Amino acid sequence: MKKVECIIKPFKLDDVKAAITDLGISGMTVSEVRGFGRQKGHTELYRGAEYQIDFIPKIKIELVVPAEQVEELVATIQREACTGRIGDGKIFVSNAEQAIRIRTGESGEDAL
Template sequence: MKMISAVIKPFKLDDVREALSGIGITGLTVTEVKGFGRQKGHTELYRGAEYVVDFVPKVRLDLAVSDEQVDSVIEVITQAAGTGKIGDGKIFVSNLEHVVRIRTGETNDDAI
């Protein structure tokens, strides 16, 4: 099992969710986050004054998937979230050792 965390642009969330549903992903967690990468924030104009926005709003998706689903999930997120411009985001994959569904007590792949 793997934990996939993807940081994407907020306006791409619905596209990514629909694309993941299309390949059978039934659950994910979404968190509003702020951060920066190579783009190093940006400047904005407010009431005639220019100021720097250091942290850019993003959305973080967390999905627990079976090992067989990893490649297809990465491909779907990359296609659905990509705009071809700086700041599209990143996908992180890490090992997931144990999962328990609280309601039923199911574990690991059965709990996903």
């Protein structure tokens, strides 16, 4: 099993979610997060004063999937989240050692 985490622009969430659902993946966790990478924030004007916004609002999606689905999932997320501009986000893939469904006690891929 693999854990896939992606950080994307908020307005791309619906596109990414629909594409992931079309792959037959039924569960994901979505969080509103803030951060920066190469984008390094931006300045905004408020009542004539400039303010530096260091942390940009983003969406973090977390999924745990069978290892066989990772390549297709990553390609789908990349395709749907891409705008071609700085700040599109990142995708991280790591090993998920164990998954346990609390209600039934199922473990491994059966818990997904």
